[in-house]
Amino acid sequence: MSPLSTLKFIKNNKRHTFSSALAIVTAIVFLFIFECFIESMMQSAYYATASVLERQIEISPAGSKTLNENIISGVKSSADIEKIIPALTQETAFNIFGAGGTTQVYGLRSSDVSYFLRQHGSKLKEGRLPISKDEIAIDMHVSKNRKLKIGDSMGNKVDKLDSLAGKYTVVGILEGIDCVSITSDPFTDLKNVDENTILENGLIAFPKPGRLEAAGNDLKQYSNEDVNVYTLSWMNSIFDDSVESIKVMDTIAIIAIIVMAVCLVCSKYAQFYNRKAEFGILYAMGFSRKSIMLRALREVMMVNLGSFIIGLSLGILSCVFIIGDLYSKSGGLPVFICEKAVVLSIIAPLFTTLFTLIPVFRMLSSVDPVTVIEAN
Amino acid sequence: MEFNIEKLNLIYDMDKAAQTIGLRDVNLALSGNRLVGILGPSGSGKSSLLYCMAGLRRQTSGNVSFEGHSYKDMSTAKLAALRRSDFGFVFQRHFLVEYMTILDNVLTPVNASSKKMRDKALNLLGRLGIEELANKKPHQLSGGQRQKAAIARALINEPKVIFGDEPTASLDHASAREVMKLLDEYKQNAMVLIVTHDESILDNADTIIRIWDGAISSVQNKEEGATA
Ligand SMILES: Nc1ncnc2c1ncn2[C@@H]1O[C@H](COP(=O)(O)OP(=O)(O)OP(=O)(O)O)[C@@H](O)[C@H]1O
Ligand SMILES: [Mg+2]
Numbered sequence: 001m002s003p004l005s006t007l008k009f010i011k012n013n014k015r016h017t018f019s020s021a022l023a024i025v026t027a028i029v030f031l032f033i034f035e036c037f038i039e040s041m042m043q044s045a046y047y048a049t050a051s052v053l054e055r056q057i058e059i060s061p062a063g064s065k066t067l068n069e070n071i072i073s074g075v076k077s078s079a080d081i082e083k084i085i086p087a088l089t090q091e092t093a094f095n096i097f098g099a100g101g102t103t104q105v106y107g108l109r110s111s112d113v114s115y116f117l118r119q120h121g122s123k124l125k126e127g128r129l130p131i132s133k134d135e136i137a138i139d140m141h142v143s144k145n146r147k148l149k150i151g152d153s154m155g156n157k158v159d160k161l162d163s164l165a166g167k168y169t170v171v172g173i174l175e176g177i178d179c180v181s182i183t184s185d186p187f188t189d190l191k192n193v194d195e196n197t198i199l200e201n202g203l204i205a206f207p208k209p210g211r212l213e214a215a216g217n218d219l220k221q222y223s224n225e226d227v228n229v230y231t232l233s234w235m236n237s238i239f240d241d242s243v244e245s246i247k248v249m250d251t252i253a254i255i256a257i258i259v260m261a262v263c264l265v266c267s268k269y270a271q272f273y274n275r276k277a278e279f280g281i282l283y284a285m286g287f288s289r290k291s292i293m294l295r296a297l298r299e300v301m302m303v304n305l306g307s308f309i310i311g312l313s314l315g316i317l318s319c320v321f322i323i324g325d326l327y328s329k330s331g332g333l334p335v336f337i338c339e340k341a342v343v344l345s346i347i348a349p350l351f352t353t354l355f356t357l358i359p360v361f362r363m364l365s366s367v368d369p370v371t372v373i374e375a376n
Numbered sequence: 377m378e379f380n381i382e383k384l385n386l387i388y389d390m391d392k393a394a395q396t397i398g399l400r401d402v403n404l405a406l407s408g409n410r411l412v413g414i415l416g417p418s419g420s421g422k423s424s425l426l427y428c429m430a431g432l433r434r435q436t437s438g439n440v441s442f443e444g445h446s447y448k449d450m451s452t453a454k455l456a457a458l459r460r461s462d463f464g465f466v467f468q469r470h471f472l473v474e475y476m477t478i479l480d481n482v483l484t485p486v487n488a489s490s491k492k493m494r495d496k497a498l499n500l501l502g503r504l505g506i507e508e509l510a511n512k513k514p515h516q517l518s519g520g521q522r523q524k525a526a527i528a529r530a531l532i533n534e535p536k537v538i539f540g541d542e543p544t545a546s547l548d549h550a551s552a553r554e555v556m557k558l559l560d561e562y563k564q565n566a567m568v569l570i571v572t573h574d575e576s577i578l579d580n581a582d583t584i585i586r587i588w589d590g591a592i593s594s595v596q597n598k599e600e601g602a603t604a
Binding site for chain 2: 001002003004008009012013277278281282283284285286287288289290369370372373374376
């Protein structure tokens with residue numbers, strides 16, 4: 001190692017290098033855990049409640065009311081709808097770290113089940129579909145989240161806090177793109193009535209390909225205090241509200257990073273400033289300003305690049321352990337690498353590199369060897 | 377080894393209202409490997425002359441040339457390259473880099489770590505009697521030892537000229553004599569220019585230049601006696 005090489009400098013200044021690297025690494029790891037935590041929370045909550053609405057629109061009566069003829073015929077005649085099926089929609093608890101919530105349980109006619117599952121890319125993973133009264137097939141994430149296996153029971157008769165009414169026996173586990181759970185046919189008592197009477201209890205409308213938004217805009221007209229119309233855009237507006245509070249947390253995180261970076265930049269600059277005599281004497285010895293600046297550049301870049309790489313690896317690793325533990329065990333969707341975290345972890349060292357180099361270069365371009373030599 | 381200085385003037389703070397004259401109309405020709413002492417009271421311009429000769433200060437008027445190369449025509453980068461290849465420096469303070477070992481400090485001007493260079497550096501330290509301190513840090517050495525390390529650093533690139541500005545001023549008398557002895561030995565290979573206001577260390581000088589108020593008052597060659 002030649003005396004002016006970057007590695008030699010790092011070797012000779014282990015403690016200082018370590019403390020600046022530690023600051024950057026800590027910042028990146030913190031960012032990673034923070035951002036991936038938020039992302040996991042959002043993704044899990046979205047999966048549990050929202051993603052079904054990317055493929056369907058739900059209309060259900062409020063309270064004990066029923067949907068009237070107008071609505072049913074209106075939905076049936078909508079040009080954007082491919083098919084409507086009657087559905088009794090309920091909810092059951094789905095609690096993930098940071099976001100307590102529910103997921104939907106659909107009571108469907110046996111004849112509609114295979115169409116419904118196909119729409120949501122859902123298949124039986126284990127067991128069978130519900131046939132007899134009070135049976136249920138649940139999404140695998142619900143099974144993990146609630147620790148329910150085939151043969152177990154669920155519902156508010158088993159657990160008072162559950163919003164699913166009654167007592168159901170788990171007979172199947174489903175796996176799919178969306179989180180759907182289905183109970184056995186709730187309409188068996190209504191065998192001999194016409195279709196519209198069944199639809200009065202609530203319905204699911206499947207839009208024609210590419211017409212989700214148009215269908216949503218069309219069906220929104222039926223929404224009033226007696227009728228709930230659940231569309232993707234309605235669901236997204238609810239998510240946007242929580243995004244607002246996440247933005248506040250993001251801002252706090254970014255401010256923390258900036259404070260860290262400013263402190264780091266100041267201490268780095270102080271370190272360079274203390275080496276003014278060294279640079280002046282190198283210049284007196286005949287090293288060009290360019291080579292002295294390049295040496296400073298390499299030192300700063302090496303520390304920042306190294307910290308970035310270590311921080312990134314540790315960040316991903318700690319996400320796998322912490323987030324993985326929190327979310328995959330509870331049936332959520334853990335996120336280990338999120339774009340925002342990566343972007344911020346690139347920006348943090350870039351920021352410190354840049355803002356260290358600007359004042360250091362200014363100092364190096366003005367350092368006068370004679371002043372250094374004559375100073376006492 | 378040949379310096380030619382013609383009508384050299386150095387004025388400080390040219391752009392300010394109050395100016396100071398550092399050097400006035402200095403004419404000087406120096407050649408050959410020899411020990412040259414530059415003597416004068418404080419503020420007389422000794423350092424100014426040395427900085428001009430080393431290319432560390434630009435003259436206000438006149439010219440310095442080294443081996444036929446005129447500084448006036450050289451860029452700052454060219455002058456730096458000249459310093460790196462042909463000059464060595466020892467100052468009143470050692471200016472060793474604190475976080476580097478003595479060996480690395482000595483190797484700094486050549487920025488190399490080959491076996492050959494390391495041996496050369498160790499050999500130099502050996503000749504200066506501090507070889508066993510090669511792996512120590514500057515703060516572990518005494519003042520005299522540090523100055524010797526600085527001398528080894530000045531010699532590593534086999535300079536044609538060694539500039540010493542008060543190299544013994546921060547040393548006790550014994551160390552000062554020792555350092556001067558080493559510099560005196562090196563005059564076999566180079567021109568050694570020593571600035572000082574302590575005439576007693578210049579017993580072995582081949583030439584003594586006296587400066588007074590920015591101008592040369594006398595140049596004295598040992599064999600010839602005084603020439604004004
Ligand atoms: N950077 C500067 N700005 C203004 N005036 C200066 C500067 N450096 C030196 N001078 C002035 O130039 C004159 C010569 O200074 P120089 O440093 O060459 O003297 P010197 O003989 O080396 O003195 P000393 O023995 O104290 O080191 C002095 O009057 C000094 O005040
Ligand atoms: Mg001086």
